[in-house]
Amino acid sequence: MTKPTDDQLAKLGAAFDGFARRYKLADPDGIERSLNEIDKYTLRFVADHPGCGPTDLARYLGVPTTTASSATDRLARRGLLQRDRVEGDRRAVALRLSAEGEALVADLVAAYRALCRMMLERLSPTERDSFIGMITKIVYHDD
Template identity: 40%
Template sequence: MNNTIPQSQITAFRHAIDALIRAFKVSEGVQHPDLSKPLSQTDVQALLYVVAHPLCIGADLGQHLGMVPTTVSAIVDRLVRSGLLARSRTETNRRIVQLQPTAAGLRIAEQVIAGQEADCRLMLEALSDSERQHFISMFGKIALAMARQEPEP
């Protein structure tokens, strides 16, 4: 692989990522009438992970988010106080605390996903079918490479 990347390509890619961040409104919290205050993007990512992995444990969530246990615990505490997650202990080992979304958590996650998918649809509509397939493949490759670069919590 050629490791010499022209600065112009790096700049163009950075601008494209900035545009995607603005389109996805990544810097904004998720607001919902059921919530007293907006969810941070980290809270949203945690909620979406638990929705996708019900009965997971905090260590699984921490590994996914790339965060230390104390930070994960604070995120889970906020989501539990907001009524979006519930904690439960297993019958076989009472020390294990599992996480699961509440009905409100599921509703908000569904709305977040619907919004994200609408944004993706708008972006992908700008491409032909073959371009979309190539773009999704390349974006997946980049995401995988970036995941490998993340430091362990």
């Protein structure tokens, strides 16, 4: 397989820089700022895995369990998720979103989706599927 040219690498790098930059500066005081990165990932993970425990979360995020524990504690204090006891294993806790947490995740997902929409709208309808196909290939191609 031919190698990417230096010019291609430079252009792609510059584009990603610009992307990260715009994405970060775009939302100066929205939902994004009220939660830190780990907390946002936590809420989304719990939304997708109701009943999971802090240890599952830690594995998923690649952080120590104490960090995950802190995060769930923080979010529970803010009323965004609840820690239920599990019957069958009395060591474990089952994490679930509260109603408020569900609402916040919905907002997060909506904001995220709006970002995706804005990106796709800058492409022609023909390009959109092509772009999605390529980025999917990049992300999920294992080797």
